[in-house]
Amino acid sequence: MICGIDEAGRGPWAGPVTAAAVILDPAQSVTGLTDSKKLTEARREALYPEIKAKALGYGIGWASPDEIDAFNIREATFLAMRRAVAIMGLVPELILVDGNALPATLPCPAKAIVKGDLTEPSISAASILAKVARDRAMEELANRFPGYGLRRHKGYGTAEHAEALESLGPCSCHRKSFAPVQRVLKAA
Secondary structure (H helix, E strand, C coil): CEEEEEEECCCCCECCEEEEEEECCCCCCCCCCCCHHHCCHHHHHHHHHHHHHHCCEEEEEEECHHHHHHHCHHHHHHHHHHHHHHHHCCCCCEEEEECCCCCCCCCCCEEEECCHHHHCHHHHHHHHHHHHHHHHHHHHHHHHCCCCCHHHHCCCCCHHHHHHHHHHCCCCCECCCCHHHHHHHHHC
8 A cells, every 4th residue: 555645736826736646557557658748748637537437445635825925835735745645545554655755644655766756656646636637626716817818827826926926916815925925915
């Protein structure tokens, strides 16, 4: 019972940070697992339901922009990871986390693996679930907050997003502790 954990959305100026935890079933392989950034959107969308259907367990955890602002992005990411494990409903024997740091208070031994989303199938699966779930959340935010281009850039810092921030000002989905958003708030 090895659980892989990865996150999506640490760098954007808007939206939640999302983490997924996945325990794959050794009896049901999922073909094509790798870092979600190396897959097309269509391939991620195809793998998403397959991973959920074949996994022994999975959870998707979130930390809101307000939590990111209150705790900082690193701690909010760890919070989303802990939530993902808790939602999964299973206690793994070992947790493998993509990256070089671990959240505190996990329910079992854990190991951080740099570029683990390329080498550990359970982390790859978590990478895909986190990315697809976050992209879908950003689609919903794009409907609620038109004019920012969230559907296209998913909250990341693009020229289009910077221009929208300047003209519209930040909305409730923006991370007010992030420098580009702070600059606009201070100028207002």
